Amino acid sequence: xxxxSIELKCQCxxxxxxxxxxxHLESDELARVCSIRKxxxxxxxxxxxxxxxxxxxxxxxxxxxxxxxxxxxxxxEQIITIAKPLDFISILSIFSSDRYKYSMTALVPxxxxxxxxxxxxxxxxxxxxxxxxxxxxxxxSIDDILLETMELKRLHLKGKLAFILLKFAEHxxxxxxxxxxxxxxxxxEFAGVSTENIIRALSEFRKDKLIRISGKEIxxxxxxxxxxxxxxx
Amino acid sequence: xxxxSIELKCQCxxxxxxxxxxxHLESDELARVCSIRKxxxxxxxxxxxxxxxxxxxxxxxxxxxxxxxxxxxxxxEQIITIAKPLDFISILSIFSSDRYKYSMTALVPxxxxxxxxxxxxxxxxxxxxxxxxxxxxxxxSIDDILLETMELKRLHLKGKLAFILLKFAEHxxxxxxxxxxxxxxxxxEFAGVSTENIIRALSEFRKDKLIRISGKEIxxxxxxxxxxxxxxx
DNA sequence: TTATATGTATGACAGATGTCATAAGTTGAT
DNA sequence: ATCAACTTATGACATCTGTCATACATATAA
Numbered sequence: 001x002x003x004x005s006i007e008l009k010c011q012c013x014x015x016x017x018x019x020x021x022x023x024h025l026e027s028d029e030l031a032r033v034c035s036i037r038k039x040x041x042x043x044x045x046x047x048x049x050x051x052x053x054x055x056x057x058x059x060x061x062x063x064x065x066x067x068x069x070x071x072x073x074x075x076x077e078q079i080i081t082i083a084k085p086l087d088f089i090s091i092l093s094i095f096s097s098d099r100y101k102y103s104m105t106a107l108v109p110x111x112x113x114x115x116x117x118x119x120x121x122x123x124x125x126x127x128x129x130x131x132x133x134x135x136x137x138x139x140x141s142i143d144d145i146l147l148e149t150m151e152l153k154r155l156h157l158k159g160k161l162a163f164i165l166l167k168f169a170e171h172x173x174x175x176x177x178x179x180x181x182x183x184x185x186x187x188x189e190f191a192g193v194s195t196e197n198i199i200r201a202l203s204e205f206r207k208d209k210l211i212r213i214s215g216k217e218i219x220x221x222x223x224x225x226x227x228x229x230x231x232x233x
Numbered sequence: 234x235x236x237x238s239i240e241l242k243c244q245c246x247x248x249x250x251x252x253x254x255x256x257h258l259e260s261d262e263l264a265r266v267c268s269i270r271k272x273x274x275x276x277x278x279x280x281x282x283x284x285x286x287x288x289x290x291x292x293x294x295x296x297x298x299x300x301x302x303x304x305x306x307x308x309x310e311q312i313i314t315i316a317k318p319l320d321f322i323s324i325l326s327i328f329s330s331d332r333y334k335y336s337m338t339a340l341v342p343x344x345x346x347x348x349x350x351x352x353x354x355x356x357x358x359x360x361x362x363x364x365x366x367x368x369x370x371x372x373x374s375i376d377d378i379l380l381e382t383m384e385l386k387r388l389h390l391k392g393k394l395a396f397i398l399l400k401f402a403e404h405x406x407x408x409x410x411x412x413x414x415x416x417x418x419x420x421x422e423f424a425g426v427s428t429e430n431i432i433r434a435l436s437e438f439r440k441d442k443l444i445r446i447s448g449k450e451i452x453x454x455x456x457x458x459x460x461x462x463x464x465x466x
Numbered sequence: 467t468t469a470t471a472t473g474t475a476t477g478a479c480a481g482a483t484g485t486c487a488t489a490a491g492t493t494g495a496t
Numbered sequence: 497a498t499c500a501a502c503t504t505a506t507g508a509c510a511t512c513t514g515t516c517a518t519a520c521a522t523a524t525a526a
Contacts, residue, residue: 094372095373125361140330
């Protein structure tokens, strides 16, 4: 099978995973990966992986939005980050542990591309260029997450909220007008503050004409001020 | 040169980096790495790497303690984590960027083992087993750091302080009695709270007979309570 | 040595944040 | 359609945390 016919099985445009495979693998390896990869659709709030489950597949987010989160006994929930299309979502745990240390949940209807972890392992061990490239991409992802986490930790309530709103506007939707894919409670769990205070701060941003809110719809009206708040607030 | 004579040049007991090399590399590669590796000593408060500098060497902490930290314009300092002997301290940035995104500073007199990054690159690309093992270890390190950061983010002031004291006692010094290698200000920068409140909380821990303090010397008197506070406080 | 900065400690106070209560809107299941 | 559960919203209040001031101790440099 030549690369052209393999493309029929791995036909997603802009797929980073495909780019990774196609730039390093031989035709027969490519054919194998493309034929065994699975796509799985998830509805909003569907649990994709529960912390503690065995790492069997390598996950890649094709469409939708997924939250990576930690659950401490019962109610105490923390969101590590929110992944967007073309993000690797198997990041932590996958090489260092045989079990997931965090959970993944779809925030909106999402499509995940899965490849058997053993295949990835074998390819990485047999093809060093591939393995090195994979490592580079994964370490870039987790670097970003850690730096984002440190930034959120540094900021006060309004700064955290502004930072998160800007993440949606600039990094996820590329628009000043978007539908919030999360509840106020989830924003709070990401920011690390109480739900009520997120609601209050949203109201204040509205009163200060920084944003417009109608339900889940958010429009950023004063980007400059919001950026200032996300930096120093 | 056989492995026995190479050991003379790479003679550190318990060196994780050596273990990594010896389990994957051929004698000639080993000899090369062991001959070009450099050891560099740093005094307390010496800056090892400043954020923004080029990534040239792979760093491994042989002796001492090193803080990984971020500096925002002037005074605003954040400690990402504190590395202990046998930890990889080149973790973030090293594969995803050609420049460091964080700084490293010795907290106590420390010895760092450095290996030219190009050599590590070449070995990882030419020897997939080695590369994969390296990746596993690095991803384990950064996983731990991210989970530690999330834990600190979750806790209140006293919980953060208890968590940090327990890190010193259980993970760094393996003793209930130890000399603090950091100032109160640095504890605050790690916890993400004000210096005054760290000092106050330390005083309260002392009044509550959880710890004994004399200057930099700390003794944990009530481990059980401190563990409780580090979990739920 | 003195002098200067830095670190530790504590009190007072203001401001930020969390908790609790309440109410209305929204969603989802039956 | 109806009910229950969740979400959003707001006020009141307690508590936590940060800031400022002050004092003393300790380290560092001239």
